Amino acid sequence: MSEARTSTRDVVFIALFAALTAALALFPPLQVPLLGVPVTAQSMGPMLAGAILGARRGALSMLLVVALVAIGLPILSGGRGGLGVFFGPTVGFLVGWLPAAYVTGLLHEKGWRSLSLVSSFAYCAIGGILVLYAVGIPLMILNTGLAPAKAFAATGVFVPGDLIKAAITAVVAVAVKRSYPLIDRPRARIG
Numbered sequence: 001m002s003e004a005r006t007s008t009r010d011v012v013f014i015a016l017f018a019a020l021t022a023a024l025a026l027f028p029p030l031q032v033p034l035l036g037v038p039v040t041a042q043s044m045g046p047m048l049a050g051a052i053l054g055a056r057r058g059a060l061s062m063l064l065v066v067a068l069v070a071i072g073l074p075i076l077s078g079g080r081g082g083l084g085v086f087f088g089p090t091v092g093f094l095v096g097w098l099p100a101a102y103v104t105g106l107l108h109e110k111g112w113r114s115l116s117l118v119s120s121f122a123y124c125a126i127g128g129i130l131v132l133y134a135v136g137i138p139l140m141i142l143n144t145g146l147a148p149a150k151a152f153a154a155t156g157v158f159v160p161g162d163l164i165k166a167a168i169t170a171v172v173a174v175a176v177k178r179s180y181p182l183i184d185r186p187r188a189r190i191g
C-alpha cells in the first residue's frame with residue numbers, strides 16, 4: 001500500500017497522470033447551457049489517477065492539475081485556465097477531482113487483492129461520480145443561482161458519460177494491475 005514518503009518515481013507518476021488529465025481536454029467539450037458545466041472526458045482523469053496510483057498519489061496528481069489551472073495554463077477542456085475558473089460554475093467539480101481521486105484510490109487500495117472489473121467499476125463510480133457530484137453540485141448551485149431541484153435534475157445529463165468513463169477506467173485498472181501494478185508494488189530503493 002502507499003507510504004507517506006514521496007519518491008522520485010512517485011513524482012514522475014503524479015506528473016504523468018496530471019499530464020494525462022490535461023491531455024483529455026483535447027476531446028471537445030459538450031456545453032450544457034443551463035448549467036455552464038460541460039460534458040468532458042477530463043472527469044476520467046481523477047478516476048484513472050485514483051484507480052492506478054492509489055489515494056495519496058492520485059490526489060496529488062489532481063492537486064497538480066488544479067495548481068496548473070490556477071497559474072493560468074489552458075489545460076481544461078475548451079482551452080480554459082486561470083483564476084477565473086475558480087469563480088465559475090465548474091469550480092466544485094474541478095476541486096472535487098482531489099477527493100474524487102482520493103476516495104477512488106482508497107477504495108482500490110482496500111479492495112486491491114480481490115480487484116475485479118465489477119469492484120473497480122463500483123469504486124470509480126463511488127469516488128469519481130458520487131463524491132465528485134457531492135462537491136460539484138452544491139458549488140454549481142451557489143455560483144449559478146439555479147434552484148437545487150432543477151440543478152440536480154439537469155446534472156443527470158452527466159451520468160451516462162461518467163458511467164462509461166468508470167467502465168473504461170475499470171478495464172484499464174484491472175489490466176494495469178495484472179501487468180504493472182502500482183498500488184502495492186514495493187518501493188524501489190534510491191541511492
Ligand SMILES: O=C(O)CCCC[C@@H]1SC[C@@H]2NC(=O)N[C@@H]21
Pocket residue numbers: 037038039040041043076077085090091093094132136158161162
Ligand atoms: O472544465 C472544468 O472547469 C471542469 C469540468 C467539470 C465537468 C464535470 S466533472 C463531472 C461531470 N461530468 C462531466 O462530463 N462533466 C461534469
